[in-house]
Amino acid sequence: MLYIPNSSPIPFEEAQRLILSAIRPLPVITIPLSEALGYYLAETVRADHDVPMFDRSTVDGYALRAEDVINASASNPVKLKVLEEIPAGYLPQQKITQGTASRIMTGAPIPEGANAVVMVEKTENAAEDSESVLVYQSVKIGDAIAKKGQDVEEGKDVLTQGTLLGPIELGLLATFGIASVPVYAKPKVGILSTGSELLNVDEPIVPGKLRDSNGVMLAGQVSQAGGEPVYFGIAPDKVEELEKKMLEILQQVDILVTSGGVSMGEYDFLGKVFEKINAKVIFWKTLARPGMPVLCGVWQDKPIFALAGNPASSYVNAHLYVLPAIRYMSGSKDPLPKRVTVVCDEAIEGKQMPHTRFLRGLTYVSQTGELRVKISKKQASNVLSSFLESNCLVKVPGGKGFNAGEKAEVYLLGAVEELRQ
């Protein structure tokens, strides 16, 4: 008997909001800096010293007093006495006074008394006097000096809690000696494909059946969002087996994602299973296509996403609902998918239905530098291959269409760097 959860279709934005309000970030763990790429920082890091820690030279040259070389030029070199050599990593021993300079390397501390550095290319050793240098260029006070605190000032926040750690962030943490980093744990995401018609990827094809393509696709999406996917194979359309398998998986993961079995068919049992395992339904069905019949709930604080089985529906459901949940549980403060506004190349017809449509499209940078979008040819929920020529989902609100040249909002599926054609 078909079981219909007590829930009516809701707008997809409402679905996203309900999910995020039902879950929490995972506990904080401390991990080595070298393993922290892709994690979200759990504590704000404050600068406990200036960077640079001292005024330092930005070139290889001579530290001097700008006033001593005010009249220096190619035809009128100024001769200065060289006091010492200051390599990076060493402290100067001598004070610069009128008529003197010290040879200095990039990154070395500026000696007391100096207020500028002239590049070595603008100087020459005095032929008759190895302890002197000829300066062929005037410099201004402050030239070629990186001031203490120029990069980061002591006491300022370097990185705030909730920041995603990329290569730059890791570099800054290293600068401040943070060898162990407090981050939020990453969710383990169980993936279960449901459907008695499904074959394992390595099985020979059988008439009427098809291979499970959702499993590996969803695992890929989970990985890209920073979650840890665990594939639990295929379960047939049988309530008891689904119930047993899902409870087993839920003991081991933070999030459970299934695909298939959420619509109106005689063998669509996910709603029934939610009831059997005592999962609380957050919503069933959204006013958005593809993926309209998606069912979402929580079991002992763990979210369960029962995605619509059609491959394009599963993909879009995961992008809109599962990946934001992964990012939120991983500590992100901005977990929703990235959107940009683009100009439509051609008209998009309006449809008389309340559903928002997410159309596959190709966003590209035009020759005039404008972000534009072309709609892909095939949009059916069972078609996966048209994503190959797409890099975004164009949001078409219910009942609305777009004229050519009108602006639309798109959800990016690839990096913005890849949009140039």
Ligand SMILES: Nc1nc2c(c(=O)[nH]1)N[C@H]1C(S)=C(S)[C@@H](COP(=O)(O)OP(=O)(O)OC[C@H]3O[C@@H](n4cnc5c(N)ncnc54)[C@H](O)[C@@H]3O)O[C@H]1N2
């Ligand atoms: N009477 C109605 N029928 C349908 C409705 C409806 O409102 N009333 N909704 C349609 C919509 S929209 C969608 S989307 C699908 C959702 O179907 P289910 O979530 O119940 O998924 P299944 O019936 O199990 O499978 C649908 C389709 O997808 C294929 N599939 C499933 N799992 C996989 C997998 N892991 N890998 C590859 N392909 C898979 C499955 O074989 C079916 O062809 O319902 C419509 N029907």
Ligand code: MOO
């Ligand atoms: O909502 Mo279904 O995913 O259109 O085909």
Ligand SMILES: [Mg+2]
């Ligand atoms: Mg079905």
